Amino acid sequence: MSAKNTSITQTPILQVENLQTGFKIDGDFHNAVEGVSFEVKRKQIVGVVGESGCGKSVMSLSIMQLLPTGIGKIRGGEVKFEGKNISSLSDKKMNNIRGKDISMIFQEPMTSLNPVFTIGYQIEEVILNHEKISKKEARLRSVSLLKSVGIPRADKIVDEYPHQLSGGMRQRVMIAMAIACQPKLLIADEPTTALDVTVQAQILDLLKGIQEANDMAIILITHDLGVVAEICDEVLVMYAGKIVEKATVDELFNNPKHPYTDLLMKAIPRMDEDVEVLATIDGLVPSVMNMPEVGCRFANRCPSAMPECLTVTPKLGEVASHHETACLLYDESWPEGTKPYREGASMA
Amino acid sequence: MLKYTIKRLLGTIPMLILISIVVFSLAKLMPGDSLSGEIDPLNTNPEYIEEMREKLGYNEPLPVQYFNWITGFVQGDFGKSTKYKTDVFDIIMEKVPNTLLLGVISLIITYILAFAMGMYSGRRPYTIGDNAIAGINYIMLAIPSFVAAVVAIYFFSFHLNWFPFGGSVDILIEKGSFEYYISKLHHVLLPALVLGAMGTASYTQFLRNDIIDNSRKDFVRTARAKGTPIRKIYNVHILRNSIIPLVTFLGFDFAALIGGAIITETIFTYPGIGMLFLDSVTSRDYPTLMALTMLLSFLTLAGNLIADLLYGVVDPRIRLD
Numbered sequence: 001m002s003a004k005n006t007s008i009t010q011t012p013i014l015q016v017e018n019l020q021t022g023f024k025i026d027g028d029f030h031n032a033v034e035g036v037s038f039e040v041k042r043k044q045i046v047g048v049v050g051e052s053g054c055g056k057s058v059m060s061l062s063i064m065q066l067l068p069t070g071i072g073k074i075r076g077g078e079v080k081f082e083g084k085n086i087s088s089l090s091d092k093k094m095n096n097i098r099g100k101d102i103s104m105i106f107q108e109p110m111t112s113l114n115p116v117f118t119i120g121y122q123i124e125e126v127i128l129n130h131e132k133i134s135k136k137e138a139r140l141r142s143v144s145l146l147k148s149v150g151i152p153r154a155d156k157i158v159d160e161y162p163h164q165l166s167g168g169m170r171q172r173v174m175i176a177m178a179i180a181c182q183p184k185l186l187i188a189d190e191p192t193t194a195l196d197v198t199v200q201a202q203i204l205d206l207l208k209g210i211q212e213a214n215d216m217a218i219i220l221i222t223h224d225l226g227v228v229a230e231i232c233d234e235v236l237v238m239y240a241g242k243i244v245e246k247a248t249v250d251e252l253f254n255n256p257k258h259p260y261t262d263l264l265m266k267a268i269p270r271m272d273e274d275v276e277v278l279a280t281i282d283g284l285v286p287s288v289m290n291m292p293e294v295g296c297r298f299a300n301r302c303p304s305a306m307p308e309c310l311t312v313t314p315k316l317g318e319v320a321s322h323h324e325t326a327c328l329l330y331d332e333s334w335p336e337g338t339k340p341y342r343e344g345a346s347m348a
Numbered sequence: 349m350l351k352y353t354i355k356r357l358l359g360t361i362p363m364l365i366l367i368s369i370v371v372f373s374l375a376k377l378m379p380g381d382s383l384s385g386e387i388d389p390l391n392t393n394p395e396y397i398e399e400m401r402e403k404l405g406y407n408e409p410l411p412v413q414y415f416n417w418i419t420g421f422v423q424g425d426f427g428k429s430t431k432y433k434t435d436v437f438d439i440i441m442e443k444v445p446n447t448l449l450l451g452v453i454s455l456i457i458t459y460i461l462a463f464a465m466g467m468y469s470g471r472r473p474y475t476i477g478d479n480a481i482a483g484i485n486y487i488m489l490a491i492p493s494f495v496a497a498v499v500a501i502y503f504f505s506f507h508l509n510w511f512p513f514g515g516s517v518d519i520l521i522e523k524g525s526f527e528y529y530i531s532k533l534h535h536v537l538l539p540a541l542v543l544g545a546m547g548t549a550s551y552t553q554f555l556r557n558d559i560i561d562n563s564r565k566d567f568v569r570t571a572r573a574k575g576t577p578i579r580k581i582y583n584v585h586i587l588r589n590s591i592i593p594l595v596t597f598l599g600f601d602f603a604a605l606i607g608g609a610i611i612t613e614t615i616f617t618y619p620g621i622g623m624l625f626l627d628s629v630t631s632r633d634y635p636t637l638m639a640l641t642m643l644l645s646f647l648t649l650a651g652n653l654i655a656d657l658l659y660g661v662v663d664p665r666i667r668l669d
């Protein structure tokens with residue numbers, strides 16, 4: 001497990017405050033991200049975990065303002081980059097940040113690149129978007145970038161098209177593109193999910209190496225806690241659009257609190273076993289159309305659910321140093337003045 | 349690519365032979381022949397008719413007739429027009445440049461209109477502008493070409509006097525001079541506009557839908573994440589992808605244009621292949637008709653080949669070999 005002695009006094013590179021992002025479905029907005037707050041410090045790797053459909057991608061697209069135009073919308077809260085609110089910037093102003101200060105890589109390496117432009121063109125584009133250099137210089141840069149992400153024959157590959165490369169290679173190209181302007185923050189949305197296990201490990205190593213060399217912060221989105229244990233400093237556990245647990249990696253793995261986190265831990269694929277026994281969690285993440293208005297959103301699937309879980313909405317509260325959770329099993333998660341007194345009963 | 353082209357060209361030969369048999373059979377199946385289209389059977393000596401039939405080889409067995417026709421055909425001997433009494437080859441060659449000019453100009457007009465409207469609509473789907481464009485397109489699609497042609501002549505030639513009423517060039521101008529070409533352009537513009545506008549609707553709507561499709565693709569999100577301005581994303585990233593399917597259209601249009609030109613050319617009395625075609629039908633000028641049908645079939649095959657070759661050029665994922 002990696003070092004997490006990042007100093008507390010650092011100014012965060014990114015602060016997300018009470019973010020609410022919704023989608024317009026049949027004329028009404030439904031929130032896919034509901035009041036998410038967290039921060040990313042310089043050079044830190046923050047993992048975001050949760051099952052498919054928990055709002056991880058929507059959250060990261062909100063930061064970049066890349067939500068599908070007309071359908072997706074940030075409806076509340078703020079995103080601050082280096083202390084400056086960027087959630088209300090115009091598209092034009094955001095373009096100065098995208099690819100330069102914050103860049104992003106996606107889950108689908110097979111479709112993320114434009115099929116009709118060369119690899120070189122696509123890497124050079126991001127450089128030329130942000131820097132005043134000649135095409136020739138940009139070409140040299142893209143070759144050395146390709147080399148730096150471990151692509152052999154880089155001087156040939158620049159002239160090739162995406163379909164000529166494997167998935168792992170394309171994801172390397174995406175990484176080369178993302179780090180071309182040395183961003184301060186990289187958002188990696190399930191960068192290894194679509195890849196073979198061996199390639200997954202290589203890509204994670206590569207990201208870790210780049211992060212150290214470039215002093216870059218990373219938000220690493222994954223549904224695999226094993227990946228988090230591998231390279232992250234801090235973790236956010238998301239469920240149904242909310243953060244349900246937030247802790248340093250060591251703290252989370254040694255002392256998981258939220259029942260959902262607990263179940264996710266049991267679902268970590270074990271590579272040392274012959275058969276991948278994946279304990280899946282029964283039931284489904286509620287869709288944005290039918291989120292429970294009150295109560296805990298995990299209640300219908302939670303093995304420890306209590307009657308109050310349906311009527312009282314838990315809040316994130318500190319359970320240990322650098323460790324917060326939103327579950328009524330823990331005192332601090334009760335909204336003020338709502339905790340019932342139960343004689344002789346210990347809630348935890 | 350060269351190998352592929354040669355392979356494809358060789359592949360068209362059996363196709364052309366088959367077509368030639370069909371064309372020949374159809375010509376023979378039609379009531380009457382060139383002779384009966386040319387002379388008045390009631391007022392001519394039957395012995396003379398018989399003599400002419402013998403002379404023209406119409407009494408030979410059909411396979412022999414076919415063989416005679418096709419061997420002449422491949423050597424550029426398309427026979428003699430029964431109407432004009434001259435070589436069909438010469439008649440066609442005289443009209444080809446006019447139709448080619450009409451076809452190219454109308455295609456350019458189609459492309460300019462379709463790209464302007466399709467790109468506008470594709471970028472702003474379901475807006476007022478998009479709906480207005482769709483409306484205009486459907487009207488253009490619904491109006492029959494002869495109506496459009498007549499209205500255009502009435503309005504632009506008769507009323508505004510901007511364009512000539514017909515023909516392909518002013519007769520008094522010396523051939524090959526600068527004025528000659530200007531006059532040709534002046535004559536072709538109105539029919540080309542009518543012909544070009546007719547083809548615009550399908551191109552526009554196709555381009556619009558393809559742009560909308562592509563704008564939802566992952567590579568667009570990647571381009572946005574790089575800080576690429578939205579205008580460039582549409583005009584470069586998306587358009588470059590949306591051009592690919594349009595190329596197939598181009599191949600079909602090649603031959604379809606000449607088909608479509610039949611009505612337009614006739615109404616504008618524009619002396620091209622289309623007008624000649626209709627003319628040879630009404631006068632039962634079978635040698636001309638057969639040669640023109642063969643030419644159209646050949647153009648269709650050539651158009652498809654060109655489309656496939658262009659496909660290989662515009663889509664790097666397709667390798668032709």
Ligand SMILES: Nc1ncnc2c1ncn2[C@@H]1O[C@H](COP(=O)(O)OP(=O)(O)O)[C@@H](O)[C@H]1O
Nearest residue numbers: 023032051052053054055056057058068287288
């Ligand atoms: N374009 C969209 N329109 C409507 N709903 C969407 C859209 N994109 C995502 N959602 C909804 O938002 C929720 C969160 O999705 P997402 O962020 O993609 O989940 P994750 O990345 O955690 O798998 C899901 O319920 C999904 O159905």
Ligand code: SF4
Nearest residue numbers: 296299302309327328
């Ligand atoms: S609040 Fe209740 S339902 Fe929600 S996780 Fe805790 S125990 Fe389970």
Ligand SMILES: [Mg+2]
Nearest residue numbers: 056057189190
């Ligand atoms: Mg996702």
